[in-house]
Amino acid sequence: MSIEILMPALSPTMTEGAIARWLVKEGDAVSAGDLLAEIETDKATMELEAPEDGVLGRILVPDGTEEIAVGTPIGVLLEDGEDLNQVELSLAPAAEPAPRAAEPAPSPPPEPDEVTTSAAAAVADDPAVPAGTEMVTMTVREALRDAMAEEMRHDEDVFLIGEEVAHYEGAYKVSQGLLAEFGERRVVDTPITEQGIAGLGIGAAFAGLRPIVEFMTFNFAMQAIDQMINSAAKTHYMSGGQLTCPIVFRGPNGPASRVAAQHSQNYGAWFAHIPGLKVVAPYSAADSKGLLKAAIRDPNPVVFLENELLYGRTFEVPQLDDHRLPIGKARIARPGTDVTIVAYSIAVGVALEAAETLAAEGIEAEVVDLRTLRPLDMASVVTSVKKTNRCVVVEEGWPQCSIASEVSARLIEEAFDWLDAPVGRVTGADVPMPYAANLEKLALISADKVVASVKAATYKD
Amino acid sequence: MQKLASFEVNYLQYLDEGGKPANDLPDFADDHEVMVGLYRSMQLLRHLDARAVALQRVGRMRTYPASEGQEAVGVGASSCLSDRDVLVPYYRGTAMMLGHGVQPHEILLYWGGDERGSDYQNPLAKEDFPIAVPIATQMLHAAGVASAIKLRGQKDRAVLTEIGEGGTSEGEFYEALNVAGVWNLPMVCVINNNQWAISVPSEMQTAAQTYAQKAVAAGIEGLQVDGNDVIAVKDAVGKALDKARNGGGATLIEAVTYRLCDHTTADDASRYEDAKARAEAEKKEPLGRLAKYLLNLGAVNEKQLDEFAVAAKAEVEKEVKIYFDILENKPQPPSAMFDYLYAELPERFRAQRDEVMRRGGE
Numbered sequence: 001m002s003i004e005i006l007m008p009a010l011s012p013t014m015t016e017g018a019i020a021r022w023l024v025k026e027g028d029a030v031s032a033g034d035l036l037a038e039i040e041t042d043k044a045t046m047e048l049e050a051p052e053d054g055v056l057g058r059i060l061v062p063d064g065t066e067e068i069a070v071g072t073p074i075g076v077l078l079e080d081g082e083d084l085n086q087v088e089l090s091l092a093p094a095a096e097p098a099p100r101a102a103e104p105a106p107s108p109p110p111e112p113d114e115v116t117t118s119a120a121a122a123v124a125d126d127p128a129v130p131a132g133t134e135m136v137t138m139t140v141r142e143a144l145r146d147a148m149a150e151e152m153r154h155d156e157d158v159f160l161i162g163e164e165v166a167h168y169e170g171a172y173k174v175s176q177g178l179l180a181e182f183g184e185r186r187v188v189d190t191p192i193t194e195q196g197i198a199g200l201g202i203g204a205a206f207a208g209l210r211p212i213v214e215f216m217t218f219n220f221a222m223q224a225i226d227q228m229i230n231s232a233a234k235t236h237y238m239s240g241g242q243l244t245c246p247i248v249f250r251g252p253n254g255p256a257s258r259v260a261a262q263h264s265q266n267y268g269a270w271f272a273h274i275p276g277l278k279v280v281a282p283y284s285a286a287d288s289k290g291l292l293k294a295a296i297r298d299p300n301p302v303v304f305l306e307n308e309l310l311y312g313r314t315f316e317v318p319q320l321d322d323h324r325l326p327i328g329k330a331r332i333a334r335p336g337t338d339v340t341i342v343a344y345s346i347a348v349g350v351a352l353e354a355a356e357t358l359a360a361e362g363i364e365a366e367v368v369d370l371r372t373l374r375p376l377d378m379a380s381v382v383t384s385v386k387k388t389n390r391c392v393v394v395e396e397g398w399p400q401c402s403i404a405s406e407v408s409a410r411l412i413e414e415a416f417d418w419l420d421a422p423v424g425r426v427t428g429a430d431v432p433m434p435y436a437a438n439l440e441k442l443a444l445i446s447a448d449k450v451v452a453s454v455k456a457a458t459y460k461d
Numbered sequence: 462m463q464k465l466a467s468f469e470v471n472y473l474q475y476l477d478e479g480g481k482p483a484n485d486l487p488d489f490a491d492d493h494e495v496m497v498g499l500y501r502s503m504q505l506l507r508h509l510d511a512r513a514v515a516l517q518r519v520g521r522m523r524t525y526p527a528s529e530g531q532e533a534v535g536v537g538a539s540s541c542l543s544d545r546d547v548l549v550p551y552y553r554g555t556a557m558m559l560g561h562g563v564q565p566h567e568i569l570l571y572w573g574g575d576e577r578g579s580d581y582q583n584p585l586a587k588e589d590f591p592i593a594v595p596i597a598t599q600m601l602h603a604a605g606v607a608s609a610i611k612l613r614g615q616k617d618r619a620v621l622t623e624i625g626e627g628g629t630s631e632g633e634f635y636e637a638l639n640v641a642g643v644w645n646l647p648m649v650c651v652i653n654n655n656q657w658a659i660s661v662p663s664e665m666q667t668a669a670q671t672y673a674q675k676a677v678a679a680g681i682e683g684l685q686v687d688g689n690d691v692i693a694v695k696d697a698v699g700k701a702l703d704k705a706r707n708g709g710g711a712t713l714i715e716a717v718t719y720r721l722c723d724h725t726t727a728d729d730a731s732r733y734e735d736a737k738a739r740a741e742a743e744k745k746e747p748l749g750r751l752a753k754y755l756l757n758l759g760a761v762n763e764k765q766l767d768e769f770a771v772a773a774k775a776e777v778e779k780e781v782k783i784y785f786d787i788l789e790n791k792p793q794p795p796s797a798m799f800d801y802l803y804a805e806l807p808e809r810f811r812a813q814r815d816e817v818m819r820r821g822g823e
Contacts, residue, residue, distance in 0.1 A: 032515065195632050
């Protein structure tokens with residue numbers, strides 16, 4: 001039977017890639033393991049191998065095509081003796097009968113430097129951004145990089161340290177271009193030593209420098225958590241204010257895609273528990289940039305929680321010389337009147353998606369993006385709840401002792417008389433993240449689950 | 462000033478790069494059956510890795526760490542394990558796991574995204590640990606198993622673990638070696654020094670001349686072997702395990718090899734690796750070296766080597782079919798999320814489990 005060759009996912013985070021070139025022609029016989037094509041991603045160029053013996057019957061996507069979504073059929077492999085025409089007939093009902101190669105390539109997203117103003121509304125309600133500010137489109141990854149680069153230009157004491165941050169430009173390519181601009185003295189590759197990086201970063205911060213410590217992921221920060229909590233968070237307090245610790249611990253946090261229990265978890269509540277730390281968890285590129293710049297300037301240890309699945313998402317970012325946002329301020333991501341949905345990081349996207357579904361059914365949800373987890377901006381949440389009288393908190397993470405639990409408890413203390421329904425919590429399942437795809441889906445939050453919780457809170461189900 | 466301590470690090474090699482004996486060989490090196498068995502294990506691993514990488518490229522495998530070029534390390538070491546020994550593997554430990562009875566489809570299943578791959582069916586591997594993906598955590602786990610063996614007074618039993626050279630920079634590596642020394646634990650640690658920690662070359666990992674000397678401060682024996690020489694690896698690990706089983710304490714063995722592949726399928730070594738260094742390393746690779754030795758020994762002829770390759774490929778295909786069948790036709794039920802959460806499921810979760818089952822996992 002013929003096999004459709006699909007655009008492969010070459011890493012857990014890859015969503016699309018390009019075909020640099022095909023290494024075989026239509027009609028060529030290939031053996032399992034033969035190289036078929038070179039595939040390019042943002043991280044790497046890799047070779048696609050034939051999964052089985054056969055003949056390359058048809059190339060569906062030609063050389064040089066970019067932004068091909070993972071899973072898109074790019075070719076057809078025939079078994080020996082199989083007739084291409086028959087195969088096309090059998091493929092026709094399932095796939096587009098016209099060769100996909102003939103379709104125009106999807107138009108590329110705007111270049112990062114392309115100036116747009118249309119989506120300025122995305123941050124127009126952010127008081128830190130002046131009205132009429134020009135916006136540029138960029139990914140969260142680029143916004144984080146720009147934030148670090150700007151702060152490193154601003155202050156010689158700022159440096160980046162971590163595993164693979166310099167020559168490899170970050171395991172998730174967040175530090176692209178930094179080594180070239182700032183050199184090895186300020187963009188520092190380390191041995192594999194998370195406790196070591198955290199501890200020496202803290203020492204350097206006590207000595208007056210401003211380190212940015214990158215954890216390849218926050219899962220690896222578990223090997224450094226003693227340093228972060230018992231040294232970074234507490235030494236200012238325990239030294240009677242003699243030492244300050246101006247350090248940023250940053251890296252991707254939260255469930256990624258299909259990387260199993262030890263690499264898929266949200267540490268937001270863990271760090272937010274600790275007095276002495278500030279904890280930031282932005283959603284958009286604008287907030288990522290503005291808050292990372294603020295975190296680097298902050299005289300306290302800041303845990304800056306990024307999200308691997310957000311790195312490649314594109315947002316509008318204000319084109320300002322020094323776009324910094326206050327740590328500890330939530331933002332109304334979508335105004336509404338009927339229910340307040342509180343979220344942070346990638347859950348904001350889930351909440352916004354749910355809000356669109358709800359709007360179609362006549363329920364106007366106000367989405368509050370916390371942005372900072374410590375200090376927690378309860379004033380903004382309470383103001384919203386006093387207007388809507390109902391609240392659902394959405395969080396990618398475990399329910400017990402979560403940010404959602406904290407918001408819920410604080411609403412009971414501060415807005416009890418305004419609540420018309422119990423506060424709902426939509427969180428990850430209370431289990432280690434399953435590796436298997438079917439189980440992982442069950443364990444993750446989704447817009448559907450948020451919609452269901454909102455309907456319960458608004459007595460619509 | 463008075464000298465209190467000094468140390469030396471020994472290097473062991475039996476086969477040179479051309480597969481010729483560089484030293485007096487140990488007895489097992491003349492045993493055709495043993496030596497051909499080692500060769501076929503290494504060959505099976507190379508085919509399995511190639512297939513797993515190809516499967517990842519077409520979306521039928523998750524991130525996979527291959528062992529190409531490093532086959533002699535794990536194959537040689539695990540060939541010394543007894544049925545009473547315990548293996549504590551790390552993520553590039555496919556060779557050691559296969560050597561202690563884990564089935565190829567179980568390894569494919571694990572890296573394919575299904576935890577059932579860690580439920581080893583072979584009784585030989587029943588007490589072995591699942592793969593440690595976090596860096597260096599396995600070191601203290603191995604020290605823990607070795608402590609348990611000692612506390613229970615079990616004789617003739619030891620623990621084998623493995624770590625990359627990059628992992629030796631982690632605190633847990635030193636903490637484990639220290640306790641292994643001071644408690645005289647029955648433990649052997651093999652460092653797979655494949656020269657690369659993702660993109661970080663060995664010279665950026667340590668200023669020490671060898672990784673083997675990291676044993677010195679822990680007061681245990683350390684030695685370096687040619688990790689592309691399966692005879693040297695087997696000889697050194699065999700002796701170290703014997704010593705551990707007989708109350709002689711722990712050993713650190715650095716096997717010097719080269720990663721002739723990407724770190725994992727999510728990496729592209731050509732972005733940072735010098736092509737000349739790779740070409741040089743390929744000349745020293747372990748499989749061809751062993752083939753030359755076996756041919757000279759008269760243990761095999763060229764035709765048999767070809768037959769072995771065909772047989773290894775067929776074996777891998779058989780295992781891939783089992784893997785596909787489980788992955789595609791036997792998904793885990795939603796109740797699996799609850800079944801291994803606690804030894805006994807608390808009441809609160811039991812209700813959730815019932816609810817998930819009632820909804821059919823939707």
